Amino acid sequence: MxxxxxxxxxxxxxxxxxxxxxxxxxxxxxxxxxxxxxxxxxxxxxxxxxxxxxxxxxxxxxxxxxxxxxxxxxxxxxxxxxxxxxxxxxxxLWLPVLALAQWGERHLSTRGPHRLFHHVTCGGRLEPTSYCRTCGGLVTLDEVEMRPGPGLAGDTRQDQVSLALRTPHRMLDPIP
Amino acid sequence: MxxxxxxxxxxxxxxxxxxxxxxxxxxxxxxxxxxxxxxxxxxxxxxxxxxxxxxxxxxxxxxxxxxxxxxxxxxxxxxxxxxxxxxxxxxxLWLPVLALAQWGERHLSTRGPHRLFHHVTCGGRLEPTSYCRTCGGLVTLDEVEMRPGPGLAGDTRQDQVSLALRTPHRMLDPIP
DNA sequence: TAACACGGTTCGGTGAATGAACTAACATGG
DNA sequence: CCATGTTAGTTCATTCACCGAACCGTGTTA
CATH class of the missing domain: 1.10.10.10 (Winged helix-like DNA-binding domain superfamily/Winged helix DNA-binding domain)
Incomplete structure (x- = not known):
C-alpha cells in the first residue's frame, strides 16, 4: 500500500x-x-x-x-x-497472520500447504477459529451480529452505510 | 500496496x-x-x-x-x-478481518471498541483464537512449531532463513 | 427537453516503490 | 599497514500506483 x-x-x-x-x-x-x-x-x-x-x-x-x-x-x-x-x-499479530495464511492455503495454493503449524505439547495441527466466549461454540459468519461500541462515538459520517451500521446489524444482510 | x-x-x-x-x-x-x-x-x-x-x-x-x-x-x-x-x-476472510480488527482495538484504539461482534443464538461476544485440533486447547505462539509441508517442494531459495525454515522450527527461536 | 443518478473511464500531477550505486564503521587476512 | 569483506544502511533516478477532477453512457424523472 x-x-x-x-x-x-x-x-x-x-x-x-x-x-x-x-x-x-x-x-x-x-x-x-x-x-x-x-x-x-x-x-x-x-x-x-x-x-x-x-x-x-x-x-x-x-x-x-x-x-x-x-x-x-x-x-x-x-x-x-x-x-x-x-x-x-x-x-x-500471530493470529491474523495465521488466519490469512490458511485462507491462502485453502484457496490459492496448488500443491498443498507450504507450512504446517503444530501444537508442541500434543503435536496436533493448529486451526484459527472464531469462537463464542459465552457458549464456547465455534461461530460462522451467518451467526454473527455487529453492534456499535463506545469507540464509535465520534463518528459523524452521514452516508447510508454509516447510518445503517450505527444500529445492530446481522452480517451479510444487504445495506442499506 | x-x-x-x-x-x-x-x-x-x-x-x-x-x-x-x-x-x-x-x-x-x-x-x-x-x-x-x-x-x-x-x-x-x-x-x-x-x-x-x-x-x-x-x-x-x-x-x-x-x-x-x-x-x-x-x-x-x-x-x-x-x-x-x-x-x-x-x-x-471473515476470520482474518476479525483478527486484525481486534488487534487494532486492543493496541491502537483510544475510546474502547468501535464495533462488537456477537453470537446471535446466545448473545455472547466473539473472540478469534488459534486452537488445537487434537487436544482442543487454545494455543499461544510459544507453543507453536512450524513444519514444512508438501507445498514447499519447489522452493529453491538458498539464503540462511529459507534453509533454516525447511526443517521444523519453534516459533520465535532466533534464525539462523 | 433538461436535469439527474448511477457506474464507471480518462487524464494530469504527486508520491511511493524499485534497483543500483554509494557510505560508514568495523573486522579480517596477508 | 593496506586491501578486501561484512553489515546496515542512505542517496538517487526511474517507474509505477494512487489521487482528485472531469468526463461519458445509459436510463429515469420533472
Missing part, C-alpha cells in the same frame, strides 16, 4: 481495521512481521529472505518499531549491531 | 501469506471486503462509505471478482445495475 506514512491514511473510517492497516497494511509489512515471528532478527536476513529493497525495509522496520510491533535492540557493541525483536504486541 | 497487479508481486516467497496478500494486500482491498461482509453491495455505497477514488474502487472490485472473493451479479435490467456479493471464499 502507499501514501499512508504522511497524511494520506484511512482517517474517518472509525474502524479498528483501518487503524490496524495503517500499521501493518503497507506493502511488505506483514511479510516482515511473519519473518520476525519465525525468529528472523537481523536486517540482512530480512533482506535476503524477502528480496525487498533496502530502503523500503529500513523504512518498514522503523515504522514497526515506532508502532511497538518490533523492538530495536543492540546485541553487540563492536561493531555496533542492532536486531529487531517481536514485542508482545507484535506476537499478537 | 503497490506494484502487485502486473508482474511485480511477491513471487518466490513460497508462502501462502504472500499469495493471500497479492489478492487482499493492496491498499483499500481489505476495507472493501469488510464492507462487503457487512452487506454493502453497490458501487456507490462502497464509494460513499470508504471515500475511495472511483478508479481505484473499480480496479479493486475487478480484482476481487477475478480472485473469486466477490461475485458480480445483475440485479436489475433497466437500467442495467450490477451488485457485488461476497462468495463463500470471501466469507472465509
Amino acid at each position: 502507499a501514501g499512508m506514512a504522511l497524511g494520506k491514511n484511512y482517517d474517518g473510517q472509525s474502524c479498528a481495521l483501518a487503524s490496524a492497516l495503517e500499521v501493518i497494511g503497507e506493502r511488505w509489512t506483514l511479510l516482515i512481521v511473519r519473518d520476525a515471528l519465525y525468529g528472523v532478527r537481523r536486517f540482512g536476513d530480512f533482506q535476503a529472505h524477502l528480496d525487498i529493497p533496502k530502503a523500503v525495509l529500513s523504512q518498514r522496520l522503523s515504522t514497526l518499531v515506532e508502532a511497538g510491533v518490533l523492538e530495536r535492540r543492540r546485541y553487540q557493541e563492536t561493531p555496533p549491531r542492532d536486531e529487531y525483536v517481536v514485542t508482545p504486541v507484535g506476537q499478537e | 503497490a506494484g502487485m497487479a502486473l508482474g511485480k508481486n511477491y513471487d518466490g516467497q513460497s508462502c501462502a501469506l504472500a499469495s493471500a496478500l497479492e489478492v487482499i494486500g493492496e491498499r483499500w482491498t481489505l476495507l472493501i471486503v469488510r464492507d462487503a461482509l457487512y452487506g454493502v453491495r453497490r458501487f456507490g455505497d462502497f464509494q460513499a462509505h470508504l471515500d475511495i477514488p472511483k478508479a481505484v474502487l473499480s480496479q479493486r472490485l475487478s480484482t476481487l471478482v477475478e480472485a473469486g472473493v466477490l461475485e458480480r451479479r445483475r440485479y436489475q435490467e433497466t437500467p442495467p445495475r450490477d451488485e457485488y456479493v461476497v462468495t463463500p471464499v470471501g466469507q472465509e
Whole structure:
C-alpha cells in the first residue's frame, strides 16, 4: 500500500481495521512481521529472505518499531549491531497472520500447504477459529451480529452505510 | 500496496501469506471486503462509505471478482445495475478481518471498541483464537512449531532463513 | 427537453516503490 | 599497514500506483 506514512491514511473510517492497516497494511509489512515471528532478527536476513529493497525495509522496520510491533535492540557493541525483536504486541499479530495464511492455503495454493503449524505439547495441527466466549461454540459468519461500541462515538459520517451500521446489524444482510 | 497487479508481486516467497496478500494486500482491498461482509453491495455505497477514488474502487472490485472473493451479479435490467456479493471464499476472510480488527482495538484504539461482534443464538461476544485440533486447547505462539509441508517442494531459495525454515522450527527461536 | 443518478473511464500531477550505486564503521587476512 | 569483506544502511533516478477532477453512457424523472 502507499501514501499512508504522511497524511494520506484511512482517517474517518472509525474502524479498528483501518487503524490496524495503517500499521501493518503497507506493502511488505506483514511479510516482515511473519519473518520476525519465525525468529528472523537481523536486517540482512530480512533482506535476503524477502528480496525487498533496502530502503523500503529500513523504512518498514522503523515504522514497526515506532508502532511497538518490533523492538530495536543492540546485541553487540563492536561493531555496533542492532536486531529487531517481536514485542508482545507484535506476537499478537500471530493470529491474523495465521488466519490469512490458511485462507491462502485453502484457496490459492496448488500443491498443498507450504507450512504446517503444530501444537508442541500434543503435536496436533493448529486451526484459527472464531469462537463464542459465552457458549464456547465455534461461530460462522451467518451467526454473527455487529453492534456499535463506545469507540464509535465520534463518528459523524452521514452516508447510508454509516447510518445503517450505527444500529445492530446481522452480517451479510444487504445495506442499506 | 503497490506494484502487485502486473508482474511485480511477491513471487518466490513460497508462502501462502504472500499469495493471500497479492489478492487482499493492496491498499483499500481489505476495507472493501469488510464492507462487503457487512452487506454493502453497490458501487456507490462502497464509494460513499470508504471515500475511495472511483478508479481505484473499480480496479479493486475487478480484482476481487477475478480472485473469486466477490461475485458480480445483475440485479436489475433497466437500467442495467450490477451488485457485488461476497462468495463463500470471501466469507472465509471473515476470520482474518476479525483478527486484525481486534488487534487494532486492543493496541491502537483510544475510546474502547468501535464495533462488537456477537453470537446471535446466545448473545455472547466473539473472540478469534488459534486452537488445537487434537487436544482442543487454545494455543499461544510459544507453543507453536512450524513444519514444512508438501507445498514447499519447489522452493529453491538458498539464503540462511529459507534453509533454516525447511526443517521444523519453534516459533520465535532466533534464525539462523 | 433538461436535469439527474448511477457506474464507471480518462487524464494530469504527486508520491511511493524499485534497483543500483554509494557510505560508514568495523573486522579480517596477508 | 593496506586491501578486501561484512553489515546496515542512505542517496538517487526511474517507474509505477494512487489521487482528485472531469468526463461519458445509459436510463429515469420533472
